[in-house]
Amino acid sequence: MPEFRLYNSLSRSIEPFVPGDGTTVKLYTCGPTVYNPAHLGNFRTFLFEDLLRRVLRMRGWAVEQVMNLTDVDDKIIKRASERSISITDLTDPVVETFHADREYLRIQRAEHYPRATAFIPEMIELVKRLEANGIAYKADDGTVYFAIDKFPTYGRLSRLDTREIRAGARVAQDEYAKENAQDFALWKAAKPEDEACGAAWDSPWGRGRPGWHLECSAMAMAILGETLDIHAGGVDLVFPHHEDEIAQSEAATGKPFARFWCHGEFLLTDGAKMAKRVGNVSTVEDLRTNGVSAAALRHFVFSTHYRKQLNLSGGALEASMEAVRRVGDFSDRLSRERAGNAGLAEAADTLIVEATTALSDDLNAPRALGALFDFIHAANKALDAKGTDAGALNRARDAFRQVNAVLDLVPDRGTDDSELATWVEEQLAARAAARAKRDFGEADRVRKVLEDKGIAIEDSPSGTRWKKVH
RNA sequence: GGCACCGUAGCCAAGUGGUAAGGCAGAGGACUGCAAAUCCUUUAUUCGUCGGUUCGAUUCCGACCGGUGCCUCCA
Numbered sequence: 001m002p003e004f005r006l007y008n009s010l011s012r013s014i015e016p017f018v019p020g021d022g023t024t025v026k027l028y029t030c031g032p033t034v035y036n037p038a039h040l041g042n043f044r045t046f047l048f049e050d051l052l053r054r055v056l057r058m059r060g061w062a063v064e065q066v067m068n069l070t071d072v073d074d075k076i077i078k079r080a081s082e083r084s085i086s087i088t089d090l091t092d093p094v095v096e097t098f099h100a101d102r103e104y105l106r107i108q109r110a111e112h113y114p115r116a117t118a119f120i121p122e123m124i125e126l127v128k129r130l131e132a133n134g135i136a137y138k139a140d141d142g143t144v145y146f147a148i149d150k151f152p153t154y155g156r157l158s159r160l161d162t163r164e165i166r167a168g169a170r171v172a173q174d175e176y177a178k179e180n181a182q183d184f185a186l187w188k189a190a191k192p193e194d195e196a197c198g199a200a201w202d203s204p205w206g207r208g209r210p211g212w213h214l215e216c217s218a219m220a221m222a223i224l225g226e227t228l229d230i231h232a233g234g235v236d237l238v239f240p241h242h243e244d245e246i247a248q249s250e251a252a253t254g255k256p257f258a259r260f261w262c263h264g265e266f267l268l269t270d271g272a273k274m275a276k277r278v279g280n281v282s283t284v285e286d287l288r289t290n291g292v293s294a295a296a297l298r299h300f301v302f303s304t305h306y307r308k309q310l311n312l313s314g315g316a317l318e319a320s321m322e323a324v325r326r327v328g329d330f331s332d333r334l335s336r337e338r339a340g341n342a343g344l345a346e347a348a349d350t351l352i353v354e355a356t357t358a359l360s361d362d363l364n365a366p367r368a369l370g371a372l373f374d375f376i377h378a379a380n381k382a383l384d385a386k387g388t389d390a391g392a393l394n395r396a397r398d399a400f401r402q403v404n405a406v407l408d409l410v411p412d413r414g415t416d417d418s419e420l421a422t423w424v425e426e427q428l429a430a431r432a433a434a435r436a437k438r439d440f441g442e443a444d445r446v447r448k449v450l451e452d453k454g455i456a457i458e459d460s461p462s463g464t465r466w467k468k469v470h
Numbered sequence: 471g472g473c474a475c476c477g478u479a480g481c482c483a484a485g486u487g488g489u490a491a492g493g494c495a496g497a498g499g500a501c502u503g504c505a506a507a508u509c510c511u512u513u514a515u516u517c518g519u520c521g522g523u524u525c526g527a528u529u530c531c532g533a534c535c536g537g538u539g540c541c542u543c544c545a
Binding site: 012030031032033038039041042043044045046048049073074075158159160212233234235236237238239240241263264265266267268271272273274275276277299300303304305307308309310311313315316318319320321322323326329333358364366367369370371372373374377380381383384435438440443444447456457458459460465 | 472473474475476481482483484485491492493494495502503504505506507508509510537538539540541542543544545
């Protein structure tokens with residue numbers, strides 16, 4: 001296998017990657033803020049991280065992944081207050097929805113899903129360390145801030161000039177009591193509405209709650225240690241979130257916080273960033289009601305490189321549904337066949353080489369998809385030519401299984417519904433009888449009945465097969 | 471205003487300093503009772519525009535045009 005290379009936002013270049021300890025990749029991925037079900041834009045990032053995770057495992061490394069659940073922040077408090085419920089009452093159901101959506105999209109479960117509210121002591125400890133290092137200060141408003149002037153490399157990741165606020169930039173309105181406008185909150189003093197919904201904790205600086213950036217630093221280091229192998233998230237987190245995480249963590253430990261920073265690009269709709277604020281979001285729920293399978297969405301997402309913007313359109317989704325139909329048919333055929341030939345074995349070997357090379361090259365999933373479809377074409381052709389080599393067939397099955405273990409593109413057809421299966425078999429028997437009598441009018445009528453139920457059929461010399469198409 | 475990214479066939483999308491993967495859609499054919507699936511053939515002399523470097527550029531450089539993101543919370 002070629003070496004594994006990954007784009008590192010820190011150096012803005014593609015670098016060879018190997019886990020620090022040589023065996024287990026410590027991966028931290030910024031997760032959702034659970035006040036509302038995540039939309040497809042969020043899931044594009046989680047899908048990119050799923051790809052990363054699966055490729056790391058394909059490379060033979062173990063992965064210890066953390067995805068945090070931000071369950072205390074301004075929006076959560078605002079919404080909980082409006083409904084006069086606690087933040088936990090608000091976030092619990094959303095966390096459940098997140099996992100249901102995650103499973104629908106076949107995003108592998110991370111090892112840890114820490115909730116911010118479960119790590120308050122660790123967060124307080126981190127602020128205390130920063131305070132001891134003379135980098136954190138408590139302002140008159142009771143909030144503890146991080147003094148960026150005390151951290152000389154601030155801005156290294158985003159390369160934003162923090163000194164000047166330029167015309168056109170959106171500027172924060174409320175500057176509170178900070179010493180420097182760029183300083184960010186580590187620990188926010190509690191307000192009455194925070195107390196009312198259970199979003200306030202005791203601390204050395206009085207009642208309050210953690211700042212957003214602090215959550216990730218504290219949880220990442222508590223679970224994975226002070227230096228991560230990879231920290232991933234969406235591009236919008238580069239500044240200020242990731243920049244601030246670096247500042248807090250490194251100012252506290254004196255060690256590099258993450259060796260690699262990886263950022264996934266946005267999903268756009270109608271040419272604009274998908275965001276609740278823009279009002280152009282769609283959700284996993286929408287996918288389900290429109291009959292878009294997880295496999296189809298995965299194909300759609302993986303058909304564009306993760307560092308490139310992707311525009312969601314009906315046409316593209318339909319193309320992916322059809323592409324994935326082909327993958328599913330091929331997968332069925334591979335299970336059904338009994339033997340192959342030299343051409344099939346060769347196609348299998350090519351697939352392994354091409355797909356692993358593409359995926360190892362900064363997760364080039366589009367190229368891996370190209371290799372997969374080349375393989376499907378070559379394998380179909382070889383299988384059409386028949387053969388007696390069972391070993392060749394096994395190689396093809398194995399190669400397909402390996403690549404699909406990363407991409408996961410076989411649509412679920414729900415043919416395990418035994419009641420449906422029995423009914424379909426009865427219809428097919430009736431149709432077979434009609435065909436035997438050359439009563440094609442009746443045969444076509446039965447086929448139409450099946451089609452109306454979403455059942456597609458294929459006649460072959462060995463009998464008639466059927467599948468659910470939607 | 472600052473910092474980046476992107477512009478490849480009808481649509482989506484890889485890619486390389488040496489002559490354009492793949493998917494969808496379309497056309498013709500084989501197979502089929504007809505379909506479906508599959509296979510075969512076909513669909514960009516050309517990679518936003520204009521210059522430059524080069525033996526040679528879609529690939530490097532510059533300008534311009536068009537699009538997007540970040541600079542506030544944000545995947």
